[in-house]
Amino acid sequence: MSKRVVVLDYGFGNVRSAVRALEHVGADVELTGDRRAALEADGLLVPGVGAFAAVNAGLEAIGGGSIVDQRLAGGRPVLGICVGLQVMFETSTEPGDGVKEGLGQWPGTVERLPAQVVPHMGWSTVQPPAGSVLFDGVEDERFYFVHSYAVQRFDFVDTTAGRVQPPQVTWAEHGVRFVAAVENGALTATQFHPEKSGDAGAQLLRNWVASLG
Incomplete structure (x- = not known):
């Protein structure tokens, strides 16, 4: 039976490409901002294209933060993509009108990449953790990135005395090492666009869909 996935529609992002990519790997996909549908789906994808503050405002308008929470x-899977990863962190230094505080699921700040060429646009390899x-x-494939800001430090502090497995962080480089993906129990996110990453991106989405309960 196909896994039901909601792509959260809050007015931002190239959501149609994400819908098509998920359908391609066998998911039953609905594009909606409806709270009940988002809560009941097997998986929720939070897309994100554009400025951090604008994405935050769009999520706030439909109660996106509380949906994710x-x-x-309840241990129900969520996948964030691009700025959908960035808003899972605490804050951003990106200029613009609106709230610079993210959803705070992970510690860290989204900062401008200190590279000669920004935005980082194109295909890059990543360094995923074992397992x-x-x-x-x-593990050895390239993925498609389009971004000027990224999380460049991930400082996880275990307050559970080892009872909870720490997040698995995947890294990439563009001028500096930055967070390319995080796997943390039910919450997963990628800085790159799997829906634009060809066969490698399709396999990554297939892996995520297969993991849905």
Whole structure:
């Protein structure tokens, strides 16, 4: 039976390409901002293209933060893409009108890449950790990035005395090492666009869909 995935529609991002990519790997996909549908789906994808503050405002308008919170509290999977990864962190230094505080699921700040050429646009390899479920079979492949800001430090502090497995962080480089993906229980996110990353991106999405309960 196909896994039901909601692509969260909050007015931002090239959501149609994400819908098509998920359908391609066998998911039953709905594009909607409806709270009930987002909460009940097997998986929720949070897309993100554009400025951090604008994406935050779009999410706030439909109660996106509380949808993510409620899903994660119940152990129900969420996947963020591009700025959909960035808003899972605490803050951003990106200029613009609006709130610079993210959803705070992970510690860290989204900062401008200190590279000679920005935005970072194109194909790059990544460095996933051993045992990654998301990158199974595509550990050595390249993925498609389009971004000027990224999380350049991930400082996880274990307050559970080892009872919870720490997040698995995948890294990439453009002027500096930055977070390319995070796998943290029910919450997963990528800085790159798997829906624009050809066969490697399709396999990554297939891995995520296969992991849905």
